[in-house]
Amino acid sequence: TIDGERLWGTLMETAKIGGTAKGGIRRLTMSEEDKRVRDWFKAACEAAGCTVTVDTIGNMFARREGKNPDLPPICMGSHLDTQPTGGKFDGILGVLAGLEAIRSLDAIGYQTNAPIEVINWTNEEGARFTPAMMASGAFAGVFTEEYILSRTDREGTTFADAMDAIGYRGDTPLGGRKLGAMFELHIEQGPILEAEDRMIGVVTGVQSIRWFELTITGAAAHAGATPMPARRDALVGAARAIEAVEAVALAHAPDGVGTVGILECRPGSTNVVPGEVFLTIDLRHPLDEVVARMEEDLRARLAEIQGRLEFGLERIWVSPAVHFDPVLIGHVREAAERLGFRHRDIASGAGHDAVYTARICPTTMVFVPCKEGISHNEAEESTFEQCAAGTQVLLNAVLAYDAT
Amino acid sequence: TIDGERLWGTLMETAKIGGTAKGGIRRLTMSEEDKRVRDWFKAACEAAGCTVTVDTIGNMFARREGKNPDLPPICMGSHLDTQPTGGKFDGILGVLAGLEAIRSLDAIGYQTNAPIEVINWTNEEGARFTPAMMASGAFAGVFTEEYILSRTDREGTTFADAMDAIGYRGDTPLGGRKLGAMFELHIEQGPILEAEDRMIGVVTGVQSIRWFELTITGAAAHAGATPMPARRDALVGAARAIEAVEAVALAHAPDGVGTVGILECRPGSTNVVPGEVFLTIDLRHPLDEVVARMEEDLRARLAEIQGRLEFGLERIWVSPAVHFDPVLIGHVREAAERLGFRHRDIASGAGHDAVYTARICPTTMVFVPCKEGISHNEAEESTFEQCAAGTQVLLNAVLAYDAT
Numbered sequence: 001t002i003d004g005e006r007l008w009g010t011l012m013e014t015a016k017i018g019g020t021a022k023g024g025i026r027r028l029t030m031s032e033e034d035k036r037v038r039d040w041f042k043a044a045c046e047a048a049g050c051t052v053t054v055d056t057i058g059n060m061f062a063r064r065e066g067k068n069p070d071l072p073p074i075c076m077g078s079h080l081d082t083q084p085t086g087g088k089f090d091g092i093l094g095v096l097a098g099l100e101a102i103r104s105l106d107a108i109g110y111q112t113n114a115p116i117e118v119i120n121w122t123n124e125e126g127a128r129f130t131p132a133m134m135a136s137g138a139f140a141g142v143f144t145e146e147y148i149l150s151r152t153d154r155e156g157t158t159f160a161d162a163m164d165a166i167g168y169r170g171d172t173p174l175g176g177r178k179l180g181a182m183f184e185l186h187i188e189q190g191p192i193l194e195a196e197d198r199m200i201g202v203v204t205g206v207q208s209i210r211w212f213e214l215t216i217t218g219a220a221a222h223a224g225a226t227p228m229p230a231r232r233d234a235l236v237g238a239a240r241a242i243e244a245v246e247a248v249a250l251a252h253a254p255d256g257v258g259t260v261g262i263l264e265c266r267p268g269s270t271n272v273v274p275g276e277v278f279l280t281i282d283l284r285h286p287l288d289e290v291v292a293r294m295e296e297d298l299r300a301r302l303a304e305i306q307g308r309l310e311f312g313l314e315r316i317w318v319s320p321a322v323h324f325d326p327v328l329i330g331h332v333r334e335a336a337e338r339l340g341f342r343h344r345d346i347a348s349g350a351g352h353d354a355v356y357t358a359r360i361c362p363t364t365m366v367f368v369p370c371k372e373g374i375s376h377n378e379a380e381e382s383t384f385e386q387c388a389a390g391t392q393v394l395l396n397a398v399l400a401y402d403a404t
Numbered sequence: 405t406i407d408g409e410r411l412w413g414t415l416m417e418t419a420k421i422g423g424t425a426k427g428g429i430r431r432l433t434m435s436e437e438d439k440r441v442r443d444w445f446k447a448a449c450e451a452a453g454c455t456v457t458v459d460t461i462g463n464m465f466a467r468r469e470g471k472n473p474d475l476p477p478i479c480m481g482s483h484l485d486t487q488p489t490g491g492k493f494d495g496i497l498g499v500l501a502g503l504e505a506i507r508s509l510d511a512i513g514y515q516t517n518a519p520i521e522v523i524n525w526t527n528e529e530g531a532r533f534t535p536a537m538m539a540s541g542a543f544a545g546v547f548t549e550e551y552i553l554s555r556t557d558r559e560g561t562t563f564a565d566a567m568d569a570i571g572y573r574g575d576t577p578l579g580g581r582k583l584g585a586m587f588e589l590h591i592e593q594g595p596i597l598e599a600e601d602r603m604i605g606v607v608t609g610v611q612s613i614r615w616f617e618l619t620i621t622g623a624a625a626h627a628g629a630t631p632m633p634a635r636r637d638a639l640v641g642a643a644r645a646i647e648a649v650e651a652v653a654l655a656h657a658p659d660g661v662g663t664v665g666i667l668e669c670r671p672g673s674t675n676v677v678p679g680e681v682f683l684t685i686d687l688r689h690p691l692d693e694v695v696a697r698m699e700e701d702l703r704a705r706l707a708e709i710q711g712r713l714e715f716g717l718e719r720i721w722v723s724p725a726v727h728f729d730p731v732l733i734g735h736v737r738e739a740a741e742r743l744g745f746r747h748r749d750i751a752s753g754a755g756h757d758a759v760y761t762a763r764i765c766p767t768t769m770v771f772v773p774c775k776e777g778i779s780h781n782e783a784e785e786s787t788f789e790q791c792a793a794g795t796q797v798l799l800n801a802v803l804a805y806d807a808t
């Protein structure tokens with residue numbers, strides 16, 4: 001059995017790295033804070049007897065040998081990066097639970113058949129660099145290494161430069177090897193488990209996601225001397241675009257969601273009619289064909305509101321719906337059952353690295369509740385008991401799978 | 405008569421200081437570029453025999469003595485700061501025309517009765533620090549020195565620190581002395597003079613302006629896992645606010661204008677429902693009572709769209725409509741007439757430092773056309789002939805006034 005106190009201790013200790021005044025974390029991919037948590041993770045895993053390797057886009061693999069080193073590793077893990085104002089659990093729980101599982105195995109001298117690996121995937125959040133889950137995606141062959149290295153943040157810094165700045169370009173080649181299975185523990189990031197008083201979510205899959213960038217070009221003009229009819233106000237166009245995104249989501253209720261998360265308005269002066277706006281659009285629905293229709297709907301609405309502005313819409317990411325492996329799902333459900341935790345099957349609204357590992361190995365996820373479903377927010381919260389329960393289910397499912 | 409070539413030379417030479425790839429200027433108040441153009445201006449004025457003093461908020465006064473040094477000075481000038489993507493003429497023409505007037509007087513050894521001063525007012529644009537025209541306003545006693553020094557830019561830098569960083573805190577006390585008159589030459593920043601083929605605008609006054617800051621607070625949430633009805637999306641609220649500002653202006657057509665010029669969206673990540681938005685609102689109309697009604701209208705509309713968001717509206721600036729001095733207006737009209745320039749009376753949609761000097765001394769303005777009325781844009785353009793014509797009218801009006 002895992003040690004809940006020890007697990008909680010690592011959660012609270014690492015939460016200080018990039019910790020914010022409001023109790024959250026700001027630990028953007030390849031930032032100084034990311035370096036510090038990576039250093040911490042490497043040291044902790046090595047202290048637990050693991051060998052840590054880092055691939056050429058910064059993914060970290062902490063390996064504990066099995067009786068049969070030739071078997072492909074059974075993997076646990078998630079990500080240690082956060083949103084700009086993120087919480088203490090999103091991603092982090094999944095990595096530290098993997099570490100806790102290894103420490104627990106060490107404590108009783110248990111040796112698995114297959115090697116175990118705990119993975120810290122680079123830039124799952126997609127906050128500093130887009131898209132999300134890009135490094136697990138690259139590991140799975142969905143993106144090329146060149147594509148990842150050349151992605152830029154909103155300041156124009158490339159991923160490659162940011163990675164080199166903190167010294168986390170490793171020498172292990174990207175991907176190209178077999179994983180035996182992937183189990184990812186995560187907080188739900190939605191309200192269902194808490195509302196139904198269930199301790200464990202048996203995750204069956206992840207919904208369909210598409211991301212877009214919209215650049216609106218109008219003409220900068222004087223706010224006092226330019227009559228309303230003469231304006232080509234890019235921000236007024238953006239307002240209509242934001243409402244179009246909302247309308248698209250509502251037209252596909254109750255499951256469709258649509259979000260404008262980033263908006264940059266230029267030149268940005270009180271008395272200048274904005275000449276250019278950049279914004280991002282995130283559309284989701286459980287069904288791929290509905291997200292495709294949402295995109296069509298969005299394009300039609302944008303064409304209607306464009307007027308004398310230029311709308312440049314670019315689709316930058318398509319992540320189809322994923323159904324996890326029935327066998328692994330069974331192991332998770334059984335572990336929850338045996339441990340006496342109330343559980344239910346659940347679909348994920350958030351994307352996860354498990355989405356991409358599912359393309360190359362049997363994959364599933366374990367969810368635990370989080371308070372009021374709040375996530376991507378400094379107020380994100382899960383309890384000691386919930387974190388411990390999820391970690392125990394994770395370990396039991398891994399050991400059950402290893403025994404087969 | 406003024407030397408149009410020499411004037412144009414100074415316009416093009418200083419345009420290099422902060423010059424942009426698109427032919428505009430980026431020379432924000434108290435930036436490194438502002439320092440360089442201030443150094444240039446000081447040196448040029450001293451070379452023309454003027455004494456240059458700088459007051460405690462960076463306003464620069466280049467003085468050429470008159471026959472009677474005890475008379476209050478007749479002033480020309482405007483500002484050398486620009487918008488983030490500003491043009492080569494807005495403000496700059498008014499200052500360099502003053503310099504050209506002095507050089508022309510020097511060339512023929514003409515001594516005026518009253519001293520002449522050419523003024524470079526600090527931060528007319530209101531781009532880096534709000535409000536606009538803040539330093540002429542402080543000179544006129546509308547704002548305290550403490551208020552000015554404590555204004556912060558969007559990065560949180562105070563005006564005082566920015567000023568000290570470039571070494572332009574002078575030792576001349578702010579205000580507290582009499583100006584004899586103020587004549588400000590400026591480009592129209594609107595389309596009327598060009599459309600009617602007039603060379604000179606005889607400016608009768610400036611319209612009424614109010615500025616606001618709106619902070620919208622919602623709740624940051626996960627873009628994938630948060631159903632639409634559960635959201636408190638600050639950016640969706642901002643979209644409705646932008647459309648409310650537009651609606652307020654249109655409800656007071658044809659003269660009402662309303663603009664959201666700055667918008668900051670936090671935390672700013674593709675997959676995070678925005679939790680907070682900051683934006684600015686600029687409302688204008690020729691009549692004070694109509695701008696007051698526009699503000700009421702705005703408040704009512706914001707209350708209606710607020711929903712479960714918090715809207716914090718703060719009015720940060722009120723600049724009532726101004727009517728310039730009839731005697732000075734007469735001198736400008738007569739100068740244009742005598743020089744044979746087609747002219748018309750015109751009201752200004754833009755605010756100017758003349759708005760505040762009008763509170764403490766007889767004040768008026770001279771407008772020249774600019775291409776298609778485009779301003780606060782790198783494409784801003786006036787011709788050699790237009791700049792020279794305006795400068796000649798300026799000088800003739802000043803000399804006519806000096807002779808009375």
Ligand SMILES: NC(=O)NCCC(=O)O
Pocket residue numbers: 090124125126132133189349350351352626628675
């Ligand atoms: N788990 C999580 O918040 N992932 C971010 C990727 C996304 O769903 O946008």
Ligand SMILES: NC(=O)NCCC(=O)O
Pocket residue numbers: 222224271494495528529530536537593753754755756
């Ligand atoms: N002339 C000019 O552009 N002034 C800026 C002040 C304003 O009108 O907002």
